[in-house]
Amino acid sequence: MATTAPPEVDPTPKEPATAVALHAGTSDLRSLLTRNMRTSGIYIAFVAIVALFAVLTGGKLLAPLNISNIVLQYSYILILAIGMVIVIIAGHIDLSVGSVVALTGAVSAVLVIKHGYPWWAGIVAALVVGLAVGAWQGFWVAYVGIPAFIVTLAGMLLFRGLTLQVLNSVSLSPFPDEYTKVANGFLNGLLGGNGYDAFTLLVGVLAVAGYAFSCFRTRLARIKYEQPVESFPLFVARIAAVGIVVMLFAWQLAHARGLPIVLIILAVLIIAYGVITKRTVFGRQVYAIGGNLAAAQLSGVKVKVVNFWIFVNMGFLAAVAGVVFSARSNTAQPGAGNMFELDAIAACFIGGAAVTGGVGTVIGAMVGGLIMGVMSNGMSLMGIDQSIQSVVKGLVLLLAVAFDVYNKRRAGASR
Amino acid sequence: MAENILEMRSITKTFPGVKALENVNLDVRRGEIHAICGENGAGKSTLMKVLSGVYPAGSYDGEIVYDGQATSFGGVRDSEHVGIVIIHQELALVPYLSIAENIFLGNERRGRGGLIDWNLANAEAAKLLASVGLEENPLTPVGQLGVGKQQLVEIAKALSKDVRLLILDEPTAALNDSDSDHLLGLLRRLKEQGITSIMISHKLNEITAIADRVTVIRDGRTVETLNLDAGEVTQERIIRGMVGRDLDSFYPDRVSSPGEEVMRVEGWTVWHPTQDRKVVDDASFTVRAGEVVGIAGLMGAGRTELAMSIFGRSYGRDISGRVFVHGKEIKARTVAEAIENGIAYATEDRKKYGLNLIDDIRRNVSSAALGKLSRRGWVNGNEEIKVAEASRKSMNIKAPSVMSITGKLSGGNQQKVVLSKWLYADPEVLILDEPTRGIDVGAKYEIYTIINRLVAAGKAVVVISSELPELLGICDRIYTLSAGRITGELPVREATQERLMELMTKEKESV
DSSP, X not given: OOOOOOOOOOOSOOOOHHHHHHHTOBOOHXXXXXXXXXXXXXXXXXXXXXXXXXXXXXXXXXXXXXXXXXXHHHHHHHHHHHHHHHHHHTTOOOOOHHHHHHHHHHHHHIIIIISOOOHHHXXXXXXXXXXXXHHHHHIIIIIIOOOHHHHHHHHHHHHHHHHHHHHTTXXXXXXXXHHHHHHHOEEOSSSOOSSSOHHHHHXXXXXXXXXXXXXXXXXXXXXXXXXXXXXXXXHHHHHHHHHHHHXXXXXXXXXXXXXXXXXXXXXXXXXXXXXXXXXXXXXXXXXXXXXXXHHHHHTTOOHXXXXXXXXXXXXXXXXXXHHHHXXXXXXXXXXXXXXXXXXXXXXXXXXXXXXXXXXXXXXXXXXXXXXXXXXXXXXXXXXXXXXXXXHHHHHHHHHHHHHHHHHHHHXXXXX | OOSEEEEEEEEEEEETTEEEEEEEEEEEETTOEEEEEOOTTSSHHHHHHHHHXXXXXXXXXXXXXXXXXXXXXXXXHHHHHTTEEEEOSSOOOOTTSBHHHHHTTTSOOBOGGGOBOHHHHHHHHHHHXXXXXXXXXXXXXXXXXXXXXXXXXXXXXXXXXXXSEEEEESTTTTOOHHHHHHHHHHHHHHHHTTOEEEEEOSOHHHHHHHOSEEEEEETTEEEEEEEOTTSOOOHHHHHHHHHSSOOSOSSOOOOOOOOSEEEEEEEEEEEOSSSSSEEEEEEEEEEETTOEXXXXXXXXXXXXXXXXXXXTTOSOEEEEEEEEETTEEEOOOSHHHHHHTTEEEEOSOIIIIIOOTTSBHHHHHHTTOGGGGEETTEEOHXXXXXXXXXXXXXXXXXXXXXXXXXXXSOHHHHHHHHHHHHHHHOOSEEEEESTTTTOOHHHHHHHHXXXXXXXXXXXXXXEEESOHXXXXXXXXXXXXXXXXXXEEEXXXXXXXXXXXXXXXXXXXXXX
């Protein structure tokens, strides 16, 4: 069977056909979706879950007041998830954030309620404590080299204990009005409007315009650099879809109590951290460390420094969440923030972060957190018992990670 | 009994979007050593995975006839049941378990009540070890053995399963010469005992030395099967089948014109990070602009340790000695400082230390010099794409776009991504550790060309390699390293493999 093939001379490497297709602009929606199953799956799941609960609750889920409640109720989990997803991308975990939420809220309460300092001093003190906690944990993880799981498990106990100490094991309340506004306040009636808030709608319009503008700029730059872009109709459809969702959301808010202040805080944080993770050297290095620690090190990434700041940042965001949570509940309790870490971690994994690190996005974690939020809220509206809610949430987390594992295996098999 | 123990007929295996194998035929005669060679990504490993049931029946088209009967395997267990055992390139041993435990893993020797009879297992393991020529206690944890010995444990494990057809995927890729010789000798002995072997290898000299026949695969198709018994088939002949063309030579020509000294290392001494011994002992060497300097040494001679300790003290402790770049002493305590001072090091293990395998080409290329692409911490993503695209073209990286995930590229293309990364960092001295390990002949030639381009541009290149012909082919000057000491320095025109080997094995006395 020895067949001798004539030696062919083929000096030019064949450009695979897919390259051509990419440059021609991908308009095939299906291929676009399957190609990005890992990232797009989460949005589809989110829409499906919202639709499901909207039907099951007879539309109550999407009622103006309820929507603004979901935002208020889950804002602190979402804030924690922003920091957590960065920790997870770098291949770590933080189990202490619930305790840090309690500690920072407690410090703020002691200053403001017990000692009568102004409301903003409480916020500043909480943030400083958060940064200090982050620096402490960052030191042990980055410079001593103890796994984050252990460091933050210790932190979970440590900071819970300190919370009890600071509060003398009793709850403190109430906070001054200015302080509670952080979590419960609304911007309403700034521009008038009859039965609705014109300002909220204006912000919605500005947000959509800003989004469209930045998408357009990115598209132009990509075309200039001869990079593949989606076809123009698809591009417009994407912006239109986002615009419609945002405007519907704004419309509902405008018919409830107006624009929640905490939503503004959250939006600023999401945009800022979205950009930090995607567009800065620091963000890149976080992904590099999580993707291959040794390779990152040998590429000149200062791994210790980056790890340190990841935890400082987590401490900072935990403090923000601590302020929001204490303001929302208008009290500082020794048991505050219990199990928050698990909700935040779950949000990241449902949102597509990889257990092994190197993969994940801020937006994904936000959607993951909202999926949890919508489910809890929907089930509560339906009068489903807490115990069942917990079972359902646990299963959803398991399924989300199973989906991720399945996807990875599929990607591996297509080698 | 049929003459052929194995016939694979018209095997076609498709992955989404790729035809990995197309109508591949393979006949293996009973009791022969059959080599399979081909460029990286040609489909050799895929073919062996089809054969061993890693890809179960139904996931491919075609027919497997084993021992005269058409068979199909639903999994690895099925194929092992009939005596087909595959030893993968990445060894599948558990480092913390003993040799005996590893040998009988999943195949435990049970005694009464279903409990494992360790006395029986250890005794059988000792016999198996003797048969592969490994003098070790079966109770020794596998992690304490070198790669060569681990390879032998794998073979002992295969023998414990009553192997009749042994498949070895690149068995000698990570072995030094004496371990390779031992392994090849063992294969010959197994052949005398009637065990058929299929060996995938890039090392053509080994193939011509040991194999009875060789099947060449290119782009997922069988090109030819050559009979090596007559001794007429040369390495060049096999290469022609693999690449589909004659390579004028293994090594591209280069006019060598070394200029000024770029890097000088003096009295470099490095201690082992955990053990009380010197890994590098008082090493001194220089590299000039436009010069390729080779470092030859056996495994464990301290080659990688020397390079990594110079590269921002990435290895070892209590490092002493001085490094000069362009005559100025530098003290690079971190990798970032080393890069700033114009030193770059491309690792010998690209998957473990060189690439972020879950990320794309673009971000891997920019990862060592993000500073050049950013202002005040903001990365210019478009410029980054442009840079990566330029590398893809100039390095001839075969991938649909720079957004392709590096983990999915072939070895040669991965190596080109690693090189792109360091070229973009624009170092004065580039240290390449085993730059062509595990990559095919065509890609090797391309990498040599890239090295030539670099030195032509006035850079200094240090190449660490286990393959002496490679060092002789591309270097201007070669240092030999033995037990952490520089034992010799030869201009390439005075160097021969024998002379180098002599210096590489030289004991401690001074040069």
